[in-house]
Amino acid sequence: MIDRFEKFSLAIAEINRCWHKIAAEELSKYSLKSSHVTYLLTLARYPEGLTAPKLAELCDRDKADVSRMLSILEAKALVTKDGIGGSRYRGCLRLTPEGQAVAKELSRRAELAVEQAGEGLTEQERMMFYAALETITKNLRRICQEGLQ
Numbered sequence: 066m067i068d069r070f071e072k073f074s075l076a077i078a079e080i081n082r083c084w085h086k087i088a089a090e091e092l093s094k095y096s097l098k099s100s101h102v103t104y105l106l107t108l109a110r111y112p113e114g115l116t117a118p119k120l121a122e123l124c125d126r127d128k129a130d131v132s133r134m135l136s137i138l139e140a141k142a143l144v145t146k147d148g149i150g151g152s153r154y155r156g157c158l159r160l161t162p163e164g165q166a167v168a169k170e171l172s173r174r175a176e177l178a179v180e181q182a183g184e185g186l187t188e189q190e191r192m193m194f195y196a197a198l199e200t201i202t203k204n205l206r207r208i209c210q211e212g213l214q
Contacts, residue, residue: 073156091174095167102171104134104161108144109168115156117146143167 088099097105103124108115115123122132135158138144143152146156160168183191 087178091171091178095171097167100130101134101138103118103174104131105143105164105168106172106175107164108158108160109172112159112165114147114159116155117158118155120158138164 085099092098092102103126104120105122107120117128117131117135118171120135121128124131126134135144135146139146142161144158145161146158186194
C-alpha cells in the first residue's frame with residue numbers, strides 16, 4: 066500500500082511541477098500566470114459574456130479570487146466589464162479582441178501540451194486514464210469534505 070501511495074504522490078507532484086513550469090514558460094510572453102488561463106479560456110467559451118458569480122461557479126473559484134484575477138486581466142486590456150444597474154460585480158464580463166486572440170493561442174498551446182504529454186497512449190488507455198482520474202478526484206473531494214473513514 067505504501068508503494069501505491071508513494072507512486073501516486075510522487076507522480077502527482079511531478080506532473081504538477083512540470084505542468085506549472087510549462088505554463089510559466091508559455092505565459093511569460095503575456096505577463097500572465099497559470100491562474101489567469103482558467104478565466105480566459107472560460108470567457109472564450111462564452112462570447113456573449115458572463116457575470117462574475119457565474120464565472121466563479123464555472124471556474125470553481127471564490128468571489129475574491131475572481132475579483133483579483135479580473136482586475137489584472139482588465140488592466141492588461143484582455144477583459145472588459147460592463148456594469149448593470151450600477152453594479153460592476155453583476156456586470157457582464159467579455160474578452161476584448163486582444164483577450165480573444167490570447168485565449169485562442171493559449172488554448173492551441175494547451176492542446177499541444179496535452180497531446181504531447183499523452184504520446185504513447187492508445188485512445189482506449191487515454192479514456193481509461195481520464196475515467197480513473199475523474200473517479201480519484203471525486204473520491205478525494207468526498208474525503209476532503211467528510212474526512213477519512
